[in-house]
Each structure stands twice: as structure tokens, then as C-alpha cells.
Amino acid sequence: MQLAAIIRKELQLLSRDVHGLALLFVMPLVFILIMSMAMKDDFDRRSGVALDVLYTDEAGIEVTDAMLSDVADNDLFNLVEVGSVYPGGSLADAAAAVGADEYSFLLRILPGAFTSLDAKVAEITVAPGTSREVTQLFVASLRRAMAKQRILLMEKEIKEEIPEAEAYDFLEVSGAEDDELIDISYGFQANTVSEAPTSVQQNVPAWLVFSMFFVVVPLANTMINERQVGTLRRIRTIAVPGWKLILGKIVPYYFINQVQVVLMLMVGVWVVPLLGGDRLTLGDSFGGLALISSALSAAALGYAILIAVICRSTEQATTLGGAGNIILAALGGIMVPTHVMPEFMQSVTVVSPMSWGLQGFLDIFLRGGGVADVLPEVASLLLLGVIALAVALLAMRRQTV
Template identity: 30%
Template structure:
């Protein structure tokens, strides 16, 4: 234990002497987070070039439901998957299995037809074609319908707006055409505006609810976990560079003359750089909570989530450090460690869904993304931030992150021992 503490103290002193490097390590990720969030908060990103699987619950079975289904199927955006019940579809969407579920209410076609006929009879009565008293006597109240939409809480807001606008136009067109068709069947080719134009069919987004309050994701909840994870993994660059510098300065040679194992040396580095990762994450949360509102951005809500967020950050930091230890062990020069480390982080970020959501990637890239530790970390962050998940729900992701740390660290130790014995 004393050797581990001495190794940790050594790493802390080395790191604290580089004030400029520490400032860059903490301030640059914050600047990146603020810039990206400002850009994404005001931008509208279209996703027209990929088929996104969505769930469809048809409780109507009539002509209107058929028209909606055909319209969605013929679009270049969606792939329709029929679901048996609204409860099942809701569970699958809120658990992140699908991006969207559309629920068509019961008797939509029947009630729409009745409403149209009621409008037509009212118009005919106004022209004296039908008896007004008969129309008023037979008139009954028909409640408006809601086409309910369930979105995965981790879905980008721009995608949600695009979907809602598209479905709204489709439903409005169906309703208008139905009214005109029924009206023309009664009076022939005459054109008249004498019927109700208020929308009869509407849609309502169903969002998760906590303590009777809707959980509405915003750009802060999407960007803070993504770029915090990016900053945490970027720790591999200074870590691997420092390890290479110690090789060239003879530090490792001097350590080998002492009864200190390589595992103990790596343990000291792990503790120090893990503290750096957690401080980075805390600063990211601070910016999201206190700085974002000053810039007109959504406030980051961490109420009730902070313990789980720190758990995810802890295991994500371990995974990043394990990778940094491996690169630093294998690399022979700083020119090898720095470019490879920084480029590899960007690749992991791209595969992990930090740059582009995984669900709009090509199919083979979605499969490859499953092996990215940043994908595991981002998924765990989204589960906590957006899906209100418990510790049980994030165990698979944090377990993968911890196994990744163990695997990379053990490989680094084995490689070093093998190299020293040659």
C-alpha cells in the first residue's frame, strides 16, 4: 500500500508541475462543450437518407389507418414494424429499442366519417336542402382523436420535430380530402367553404413522467454526457505521452532498481488520472447547470441523478485510463503516442455516437459501434440522464467499461514484462 501511495504521489507532483497542460486539459473540453451546444441548440438536422425502424400500433383498422400506414411505408425515412399493443410499444421505445412508436386510436376512420357526414349535413341544412330540425336532433358529440407518438428520450429534438411535422401534414391532408370527398358526393362538383375547418385529428407526444412531471430532454442533456465522455477519453493523450517521456528520461529504469512492480506503477497513474477525469466531469456538470442558463441555453437537470452519473463517469474514466496505459506502454516515442492517441479517441467518439447518433449510421457501422467503449459510456449516461434508469439498468454498460479497463491494463502489464525479459 505504501508503494502504491508513493507512486500516486509521484504522478501527482509530475502532473501538477505542468500548469499550462493542466489548464488546457480542463478548459479546452469546457470550451468545446459550450461551442457545440450553442451550435446544436439552434441548428436543425434532417435525417432523410436512412430508413429508421418505427413501431406502429393500429387500433383502427380502417381506411384512415391504412392511408397513414401506406404513407409512412412509402416514405424514404421509415420502416414500419407492426406492434400488438400500445403498452408493449411504449416499453420498447422508452427502453431505447426503437426511436419512435405511432399509435392510431380506435374507431378513427368510423368517427372521422361520422364527423364529415355531420359537417355535410350541417352545410346542406344551411342551404335548405335538408330539414334543419332533423339535423339538430340527430346531431351527436364526436370526440376528436389523438394519434399518439412515443419517442425514445435519447432521440434528437430535430428528428422529433421533423417526424411530428411530417405526420401532421399527412393527417391534415387525409382529413381535408375526406371532408371534400364526402361533401362532393352530396352536392356534386360545387365548391363551397361552408364546413368546419378545425383539425379533427391531432397527435400528442407521450413522454416519460417522474413525480407527475414530464421529463423533456434538451440539448444540454444530449451534449453534456457526450462531450464529457469525449473529454474523459482524451485523457489517454497526456497519459500516454507522460509514460513515453518517463521512458526517455530514465524514470522507468530507476524504478526497476526498486522493489516496485509495474502494476504498482500503473496503479499510481490510474488513481491520479482517475481523479483528473472526475474533476473534468464535475466541471462539465457545473457548466451545464450554471453557465448554460447565462448563455441562453437549457439548464442541465441533475436532480436525483448525481450519484449514478458519478458512477458512470468513474467507470468511463477507468476505461479511458486503461487504454492510455496500454498505448503508453507500447509506444516508443511521443510522436507515436500523441497522434495515435488523439486520432483513436476521435474514431471511438465517431463510432460511439458522439458525433452522429448510432441509429442513423449504416447497418454495418451500427454493429461496429457496439465494441466502442465510448458507446457503452454514452449509452449509460443517456440511460441516467434521459431514461431515468436505476443502477440495475446501467450494470451491463459499466461492467463492459470495467472489463475493458482490466483487459487493457493486463495487456499492458503482460507486454511490459515480456519486453523486459527479452
């Protein structure tokens, strides 16, 4: 009965705290929408969506046409004919554009391509901003398309000479196009930055984590007001155990945190795409998601109660809690994504619990992680929450009401 009364009262107080509600729900919503859209192009480039490749086919034969068609089948490359951009097909203009990093490559199919087995087929000019890895990928893609056309040419010649060979599909026998011969599996490695998130994958969990820590403001304000106006003094003259008073704070704000998680994920899944952004993919582990959001809530609530206990005024709590959150966010890869940070700064992010929470979400959304994969982050967050709460309780016992 006592616990229910405290929980109900906390929810009533929060429901009338317009600023607190705005901080918990409107602020992350606005941040998610603005930042997901504002950073979309930058993230798209980093996440390797369709690199533009200028090309010109000076051979102009059926084989080179088929080869280019195979290269274009690769979603990573968007082939743009030089003539469609530069009237007259000026190679000098095309080279200049690649030199200025407007395109990743200039591909020139040479006039003598495929006229003999040793005839040069192509020349590639690589833009200065194109990485070595991407270059190797493009070259491999081109080689594969070229090899396929060579096999087809050889098949045609052999079948003309040897009619018995008609029954054989040389391409199938070569295995050049048979992806089933290779199994690919993606290894999971927590906290890696090798897999860069999309804008929505970064921003939804980042600002969600940020807003979950902002329970510090309404919670600390309520606790400090209770202390300042004598309500806590009155409550402590009533036979109500201290653990009920603390649990009565934790339970409603845990509930609020979980509502934040559900709402912000819904925004990522349904609202951001309506505005032209990518759809947030949630991964496959509901259990992992529940675990990481619960642990985050534990850390945020421990931190909030500690701030409420050590601050003497609501102004102090708002300043310390708010500024603390911003510093934790800046350090934790919330404001600046970890994968764009220099290596030194990436190693610094581990000091921020917001980073632990964000990495936990990214493990699930981005890296296919499950319950076992987020356990390190969950343990760290729970430990922080317990330590913060213990320190707060010790400090509270020393305070005179």
C-alpha cells in the same frame, strides 16, 4: 509511503503540464459551450418543441374561439393566425408557406362550424415535412377540443329543455377533461434513440466522455518519458512492487477523470443556461452516475496505459492516442448524435466504448435510469479496462528497460 509518493509525483507532473491540463479541462469546456449552442435549434426541432400551426377562424364564433384556445393549451403547438402573418388573410399565401415547410399545418375553421351536429368544422393542410405521428397527434388534439365544445353545446341545449339536468356537469361526467382517469408511466429501455436528447443533454455527456479518454496524452507522455530518460530504469532498481507503480498512475488520473465529470456537469447545469441554452437535467440516480463515470475512467485508463506501453515515443502516443480517440468519438455518437444516424450507423456505434459511456449517461439523464439500468454499460467498460490493462502489463513484462 511509496504509493503516496508516486501519486503525489503524478499530480505534480500534471499540474505543470499546461497542454495536458488544457486538453483535459479547457477542450471539453469549449466543445460543450460551442456545440450546445450551435446545435440548439436543430435539437429543439427534433425534440418537438412547439410546432408552428397557421390557422384562420372563418366561423368566428365563441365556440370555435374556445376550441382554438384548447388546442393552443397544448405546448406542442404554437398557433399563429394567418392574418397576423399575411395581411388580408390570404389562404393562398398560407398554403404556400405550409407547402414550403415553414409551418407544420394550416388549420382552417370552416364558416358553418358547429351550426349543426353534422356540419364540417375544419380543414387541415399538412406540410410535407411533418411526420405522420405528429399529424395524428395534432388531429387528436383538435378532435378532443372539438368534442369538448360539442359536449358543452349539448349540455347547454339539454339544460334549457330539462331544468332538472342543471345539477350535472356534463363535461365532468363525460371524463373528457379528467386526466386523473388515466395513469401514465414511462417505460425504461436502455440505448433507445426514441427519446431524442436536447442539445445540452447530448453535448455535455458526449464531450465529457471524449475528454475523459484524453487522459491518454498526459499519462502516456509521462510513462514514455520515464522510459526514455532512464527514470523507469532507476525506479525498477528500487524495491517497489510493479502493482504500486501502476496503481500510482491509475489513482491520480481516476481522480482527474472524476473532477472532469463534476466540472463538466456543473457547466451543463449552470453555465450553458447563462448563455441561453437549456439546463442539463441530471436524472435521479447519483449511484448510477458514479458507477458509469468510474467505469468510464477504468476503460479510459486501461486504454491510456496500453497506448503508453506499445508506443515508443511521445509523438507516437499523442498521434495514436489522439487519432484513436477521434475515431472512437466519430463511431460512438460523440461527434454526430446517434439518433440522427441512419440505422446501419446506429448499429455500428456499439463498437465504441465512448458510445457505452455516453449511453450510460443518457440512460440516467434522459431515460430515468438508475444503477441497475447502467450495469450493462458499466460491465462492458470495466471489462475493456481490465483487458487493456492486462495486455499492457504483459507487454510491459516483455520490454527491456
